[in-house]
């Protein structure tokens with residue numbers, strides 16, 4: 001890449017694609033934008049040729065806002081596209097998954113191996129009574145059985161709901177109940193920084209209040225002595241031992257592929273529903289275009305399968321493209337902060353996709369951890385999850401990419417299913433900190449509160465103005481919420497509202513400003529303030545609580561909770577029977593138990609009252625300003641100004 005000039009601010013620097021990269025790129029010419037714009041449906045129909053269909057569509061798109069059907073009446077199978085079809089070519093013996101576990105164990109599965117594993121589990125699930133449309137919950141560590149389980153479900157037309165292994169028993173239970181899952185696939189445990197994560201124990205706790213689950217399949221990962229309950233639980237390896245692969249089920253393009261829960265603006269996580277045809281076309285195409293994926297690549301996405309990035313760009317997108325995918329279990333700094341560089345060196349990774357929060361952590365640990373590793377195999381870098389600050393972009397570009405690799409920042413969401421704003425690395429000049437421009441065929445805009453498009457330079461709301469193939473279809477069991485939250489924001493206009501703020505610059509590049517709703521983004525993970533607050537008030541000592549996201553150097557945002565205690569608890573602390581510190585620790589542990597470690601507050605601030613408007617709404621904006629030591633702004637609607645002075649005195653400017 002050629003650098004424009006050193007003498008400008010990082011965010012004004014432009015990095016042009018190198019001739020060498022462009023010459024070999026999957027997309028070499030800007031014509032693609034004009035072509036896609038001229039007829040998005042034709043564009044997507046052409047892209048759909050990447051897949052194998054059992055029956056082609058009658059119509060590309062049926063759009064009854066806000067309900068879309070893509071590739072109407074077409075038939076296909078996602079697992080067939082990710083696995084079986086590659087067996088007809090030399091890819092049969094190509095590495096599909098290269099796995100490295102935290103304890104250092106490694107496994108390589110060719111596409112043929114993957115077919116055998118997936119097919120056998122699919123047959124076994126059928127025997128357990130799982131049929132088309134039945135939901136299967138998956139609560140596994142990042143081991144090959146996780147993508148295998150996802151694909152096995154897809155093979156028999158059973159939608160999966162993957163629950164991140166770091167979530168608590170309660171979070172698992174809520175998701176299972178919302179989806180009415182029939183079977184749960186879990187493990188005896190997983191490894192995380194040298195410790196065992198007790199997945200089966202959590203699962204058993206979750207199932208005490210989840211009557212829909214009939215059977216539990218347990219992968220032996222940790223290998224501790226363990227008794228299973230033969231009435232309900234069975235070992236994965238015993239279950240599949242005698243099986244052979246069943247044929248893939250023919251499903252409709254609009255049949256549900258999976259549900260994935262994500263945080264919204266209320267306390268209840270929503271089950272984002274993705275269907276089969278459009279989703280698979282979307283993720284397969286974008287991976288090919290934005291990451292320039294080639295047959296020879298060794299592709300590594302560090303996300304967990306518990307998130308959408310793991311679904312779209314670790315499992316479905318890369319495998320449908322027949323790629324070699326690296327799968328790793330563990331943490332970037334375990335056993336040492338060089339784990340990532342070691343993996344890139346060891347497997348010759350060529351495309352590396354990770355999160356800004358990880359990059360900022362590496363910056364802090366220092367470049368010396370990269371010393372001695374050969375990273376010359378890398379040819380493209382990607383980021384996702386939150387806005388990347390120009391400093392982190394430049395560090396990634398310089399130290400990891402050695403100034404040779406484009407850094408493709410990808411903006412998208414659980415709901416969009418696929419990349420929406422991202423560079424095409426062979427043709428798009430890059431600006432550190434900007435996700436650049438919408439992909440071909442997509443209409444994205446920045447609008448004001450009424451939905452009027454804003455000119456460059458003005459900050460507003462990020463919307464998508466036309467349907468796209470991998471878009472969510474509904475919120476599971478709550479269509480009203482889908483219509484209202486995503487499409488009902490601008491009456492009279494069918495615009496998809498992302499929940500993000502943004503501005504365009506004079507080159508029409510998009511700069512994402514973060515969430516404008518009550519969603520906090522901690523290390524790329526979405527949490528809702530309501531969810532945190534309901535967890536806090538469930539604690540017997542808490543009268544009222546407000547959660548905010550405080551700017552954090554590495555995580556982007558950190559959770560800070562403001563809590564009012566019940567009078568009797570307050571009195572006990574005053575009398576010295578309990579301490580503030582112990583109370584703070586107890587509440588942090590409580591939130592961890594309720595939601596998971598990612599939700600653990602960095603700090604709990606105690607206050608006699610929360611600042612509220614005259615109509616009784618908590619003014620989180622003020623709490624955030626206090627926690628960050630910022631100017632408080634307009635206080636005219638505040639009903640109880642005295643609490644602000646007190647909070648500022650106690651907690652203002654505090655680290």
Ligand code: 6R9
Nearest residue numbers: 384385386387409410411412413414512515
């Ligand atoms: C893929 C994923 C979505 C939210 C989204 C936005 C933030 C994601 C971003 C980004 C700036 C990027 N976000 N990618 N912000 N630049 N490249 O992360 O999905 O977990 O649903 O989160 O993450 O705020 O609205 P999800």
